[in-house]
Amino acid sequence: MATAKAHTNIALVKYWGKKDQDLIIPQTDSLSMTLDEFYTTTRVSFDPALTADQITVNDQPVTGDGAARITRFLDIVRQLSGRHEFAHVDSHNHVPTAAGLASSASAFAALAGAASRAAGLDLSRRDLSRLARRGSGSATRSIYGGLVEWHRGHDDASSYADPIMEKVDFGLEMLAIMVSTGRKKISSRYGMQSSVISSPYYDSWKEVVESNMATMKAAIAAHDIQAIGHTAEENALRMHALTLSADPGYTYFNSETLSAIAAVRRLREQGINCYFTMDAGPNVKVIYDRADRDRIVDGLAQTFDRDRLVVSQAGPGIEIWDENN
Ligand code: PMV
Numbered sequence: 001m002a003t004a005k006a007h008t009n010i011a012l013v014k015y016w017g018k019k020d021q022d023l024i025i026p027q028t029d030s031l032s033m034t035l036d037e038f039y040t041t042t043r044v045s046f047d048p049a050l051t052a053d054q055i056t057v058n059d060q061p062v063t064g065d066g067a068a069r070i071t072r073f074l075d076i077v078r079q080l081s082g083r084h085e086f087a088h089v090d091s092h093n094h095v096p097t098a099a100g101l102a103s104s105a106s107a108f109a110a111l112a113g114a115a116s117r118a119a120g121l122d123l124s125r126r127d128l129s130r131l132a133r134r135g136s137g138s139a140t141r142s143i144y145g146g147l148v149e150w151h152r153g154h155d156d157a158s159s160y161a162d163p164i165m166e167k168v169d170f171g172l173e174m175l176a177i178m179v180s181t182g183r184k185k186i187s188s189r190y191g192m193q194s195s196v197i198s199s200p201y202y203d204s205w206k207e208v209v210e211s212n213m214a215t216m217k218a219a220i221a222a223h224d225i226q227a228i229g230h231t232a233e234e235n236a237l238r239m240h241a242l243t244l245s246a247d248p249g250y251t252y253f254n255s256e257t258l259s260a261i262a263a264v265r266r267l268r269e270q271g272i273n274c275y276f277t278m279d280a281g282p283n284v285k286v287i288y289d290r291a292d293r294d295r296i297v298d299g300l301a302q303t304f305d306r307d308r309l310v311v312s313q314a315g316p317g318i319e320i321w322d323e324n325n
């Protein structure tokens with residue numbers, strides 16, 4: 001029996017589109033920050049008495065498509081390890097109440113860690129990153145703490161994440177504005193492939209990412225939070241332009257997303273450096289220097305309740321431990 005704890009991550013340069021949908025090989029590199037406030041703990045044990053995988057998330061049994069996705073992932077672990085038993089999987093998502101930020105990144109990173117260890121595999125972090133990728137692209141990066149780069153690679157062996165700065169030793173901080181708790185209607189899996197296939201801007205996006213990756217890495221090396229935030233915001237808006245320009249077009253934004261964007265821009269007009277980013281959902285994350293936190297929280301609290309503003313520091317990489325029963 002083994003347990004793993006993995007934190008979620010928010011991309012500063014986004015992954016949006018696959019080259020290989022089965023192996024989850026992305027079209028572009030990406031870069032993220034792992035967050036300390038949001039994580040998943042997952043315990044796995046293989047059991048010869050089971051006739052199917054038994055899965056619970058937050059103590060509720062998982063069935064249907066959700067269970068099938070986890071069983072497909074466990075099949076990869078069974079194949080790698082030569083084990084044939086089904087498994088008990090117990091997972092808990094630790095997110096602030098009503099966050100709506102439960103993430104497949106921390107979930108599949110934790111599952112990769114716990115399932116591989118429970119099956120008797122002792123994978124390097126690089127191999128864990130490759131394994132987590134098979135569950136969800138963003139999980140590739142959640143093996144590491146701090147600032148992390150996912151090299152797109154070209155096959156299963158060459159597509160993995162590496163840490164850029166595991167301990168973030170400058171003031172970079174992220175605040176999540178919880179605007180919605182509902183489930184998203186368009187999955188990232190479907191959404192990104194519809195952009196690859198039908199947005200006329202997809203080729204330009206690949207050039208945008210290439211340039212943003214270089215700018216972002218230089219900004220990180222220089223501890224330049226303004227350049228990090230500016231580049232992340234530009235990258236997020238250009239990613240979301242791919243959803244609007246797909247056929248049929250759609251958006252993950254709702255009216256509260258737009259209010260949050262306006263609130264961040266207002267703060268900037270007042271001379272406070274802060275920037276926004278959004279993923280495949282309506283929540284907005286704000287990027288800024290810790291020294292400005294109080295003024296930013298006070299400013300955003302004019303539009304959003306304080307209990308919907310969650311401050312997060314850079315978080316740690318995956319932890320895995322054995323448990324004997
Ligand atoms: O790997 P998924 O299905 O969680 O997709 C992640 C997509 C974004 O969050 C929008 C971008 C990213 O790089 O995390």
